[in-house]
Amino acid sequence: MSFSVRTVDTSPFDGQKPGTSGLRKRVKVFQQPKYTENFIQAIFTAMPAPGPQNATLVVGGDGRYFMKDAVQKIVRIGAANGIKKFIIGQDGILSTPAASALIRKRDADGGIILTASHNPGGPENDFGIKYNTRNGGPAPESVTDAIYQATCTISEYKEADFDAHVDLSTVGIQTFGPVSVEIVDSVADYVELIKEIFDFELIRKFRQQTPDFTLLFDALNGVTGPYGRRIFVDELGFPETSLANCTPLEDFGGSHPDPNLTYARSLVDSVEKHKISLGAASDGDGDRNMVLSHDWFVTPSDSVAVIAHYADCIPYFKRTGIRGLARSMPTSCAIDRVAAAKGVEAFEVPTGWKFFGNLMDAGRLSICGEESFGTGSDHIREKDGIWAIVAWLNIIAHVNLTAPGAGVRSIMSEFYKVYGRNYFTRYDYEEVDSEGATQMMNRLRTLEPGMAFGSYKVVKLDDFHYTDPVDQSISQKQGVRIIFQDTSRIIFRLSGTGSQGATVRVYIERYDEKEFALDAQTALKPLVDIALDISQLEKYTGRKEPTVIT
Ligand code: VG1
Ligand code: CO
Numbered sequence: 001m002s003f004s005v006r007t008v009d010t011s012p013f014d015g016q017k018p019g020t021s022g023l024r025k026r027v028k029v030f031q032q033p034k035y036t037e038n039f040i041q042a043i044f045t046a047m048p049a050p051g052p053q054n055a056t057l058v059v060g061g062d063g064r065y066f067m068k069d070a071v072q073k074i075v076r077i078g079a080a081n082g083i084k085k086f087i088i089g090q091d092g093i094l095s096t097p098a099a100s101a102l103i104r105k106r107d108a109d110g111g112i113i114l115t116a117s118h119n120p121g122g123p124e125n126d127f128g129i130k131y132n133t134r135n136g137g138p139a140p141e142s143v144t145d146a147i148y149q150a151t152c153t154i155s156e157y158k159e160a161d162f163d164a165h166v167d168l169s170t171v172g173i174q175t176f177g178p179v180s181v182e183i184v185d186s187v188a189d190y191v192e193l194i195k196e197i198f199d200f201e202l203i204r205k206f207r208q209q210t211p212d213f214t215l216l217f218d219a220l221n222g223v224t225g226p227y228g229r230r231i232f233v234d235e236l237g238f239p240e241t242s243l244a245n246c247t248p249l250e251d252f253g254g255s256h257p258d259p260n261l262t263y264a265r266s267l268v269d270s271v272e273k274h275k276i277s278l279g280a281a282s283d284g285d286g287d288r289n290m291v292l293s294h295d296w297f298v299t300p301s302d303s304v305a306v307i308a309h310y311a312d313c314i315p316y317f318k319r320t321g322i323r324g325l326a327r328s329m330p331t332s333c334a335i336d337r338v339a340a341a342k343g344v345e346a347f348e349v350p351t352g353w354k355f356f357g358n359l360m361d362a363g364r365l366s367i368c369g370e371e372s373f374g375t376g377s378d379h380i381r382e383k384d385g386i387w388a389i390v391a392w393l394n395i396i397a398h399v400n401l402t403a404p405g406a407g408v409r410s411i412m413s414e415f416y417k418v419y420g421r422n423y424f425t426r427y428d429y430e431e432v433d434s435e436g437a438t439q440m441m442n443r444l445r446t447l448e449p450g451m452a453f454g455s456y457k458v459v460k461l462d463d464f465h466y467t468d469p470v471d472q473s474i475s476q477k478q479g480v481r482i483i484f485q486d487t488s489r490i491i492f493r494l495s496g497t498g499s500q501g502a503t504v505r506v507y508i509e510r511y512d513e514k515e516f517a518l519d520a521q522t523a524l525k526p527l528v529d530i531a532l533d534i535s536q537l538e539k540y541t542g543r544k545e546p547t548v549i550t
């Protein structure tokens with residue numbers, strides 16, 4: 001087969017700056033001639049030492065529209081830049097956690113994950129490209145900054161010419177000149193890993209002995225459908241009726257593949273209607289999760305704290321012990337209480353999973369989470385939706401050994417009895433005018449502590465910055481924190497994952513030692529009012545109501 005490398009002239013595009021998690025733009029933007037090529041070349045240009053020469057790269061994505069085109073481009077540009085081996089999920093499919101697992105298992109030098117996560121897909125919606133380093137985690141800021149710099153100065157990219165397309169549909173090895181492309185089963189390695197982590201035997205027994213326990217898993221037409229089927233039905237023996245929307249679709253069936261109370265409404269309704277014991281969903285690329293029952297919604301901040309509390313019943317943590325716990329800054333402080341009880345370190349990092357990686361690599365972090373429906377551990381370097389759902393099954397099965405009949409709700413109320421409850425809510429104002437949002441944030445930064453609102457007194461007000469305890473790298477301006485005398489918090493951030501305008505996120509938290517049964521919106525209403533007042537949000541954004549409340 002003929003194989004040659006050519007150089008193509010190009011010039012920079014504005015705005016190819018990776019956000020919280022990769023570069024996310026409308027598909028139409030990526031489809032512009034040379035736009036995607038430029039960004040891919042920039043990844044290879046900026047790839048950490050020793051660079052792409054002779055490297056092995058994992059490639060895959062969430063199945064959204066334009067993904068297969070992007071895979072072909074990555075192989076051609078990567079091959080021309082010296083990549084020796086590509087490991088690609090069948091049909092291009094790899095969930096984000098499965099890609100992270102594969103990078104680690106196969107000792108690859110990194111990976112490119114094609115996803116815009118929970119953003120809608122299809123020709124009119126979003127696409128995304130994310131680079132992960134050899135630890136399997138999202139590239140740190142030093143690398144994403146270097147990628148961005150490369151996009152600003154690019155004048156040419158390299159592309160390999162060979163006369164065939166990569167056949168993504170057939171598992172096996174294909175060679176193109178000096179380059180080998182291995183297509184792998186998208187699910188097998190990941191399922192094997194999950195089986196090593198959790199007590200499948202215990203869950204199976206629990207399911208057999210508790211026929212009235214029901215599971216409903218909704219993949220929201222995202223990438224986790226095949227993973228969910230293999231684990232919940234084939235391995236654990238739940239019936240087919242436990243699966244919903246488990247066929248990955250290029251446009252996610254026109255819906256928003258985001259597991260929260262707004263966008264996963266049909267799951268929430270089914271769980272209530274059919275009195276489901278455990279309802280669960282994950283997002284487009286499979287790194288997020290939502291867990292609920294017909295009588296309780298578990299906030300992600302509570303979920304990670306509960307998993308940490310019960311970690312000893314999970315075989316993986318029995319083997320490794322709990323080294324430390326962590327959360328992103330806006331996530332509620334529930335997990336800090338578990339860390340204190342267990343006598344392990346607790347870390348508070350900026351929003352975005354990339355900040356957990358160094359701590360894990362240094363052996364200081366076992367379990368962590370974000371309020372944005374992200375939960376995970378050091379088994380890989382991405383958050384992991386299926387992992388969190390199986391963790392809940394493992395915990396429920398374990399609790400039932402001594403408390404038969406215990407469900408999500410009783411597990412939560414027992415947890416609150418031990419630790420108290422951190423009430424939490426987030427208000428999102430999506431696609432607002434960028435200028436207004438920036439002005440609002442700038443004004444918030446100028447405010448001083450000391451203000452009082454009824455009984456609430458502001459004792460601390462800052463713009464969160466973080467010094468990585470492992471490599472001492474500094475991240476500035478990670479969100480304005482307003483902290484009150486009773487430890488309540490209001491936090492303002494602008495999203496770094498949107499593809500249009502700005503998204504304002506307002507995070508609200510209040511701790512209660514005694515009263516656990518309030519509805520979160522009722523419990524937090526006074527603080528919500530203060531947040532709107534303090535920020536003058538309506539004046540700056542023109543919005544009276546949030547787009548999404550979680
Ligand atoms: C959001 C979440 C953040 C998460 C990120 C990526 O970022 O708030 O916690 O890590 O999405 O998740 P932002 O900047 O929009 O607030 V995913 O599932 O998109 O990879
Ligand atoms: Co995601």
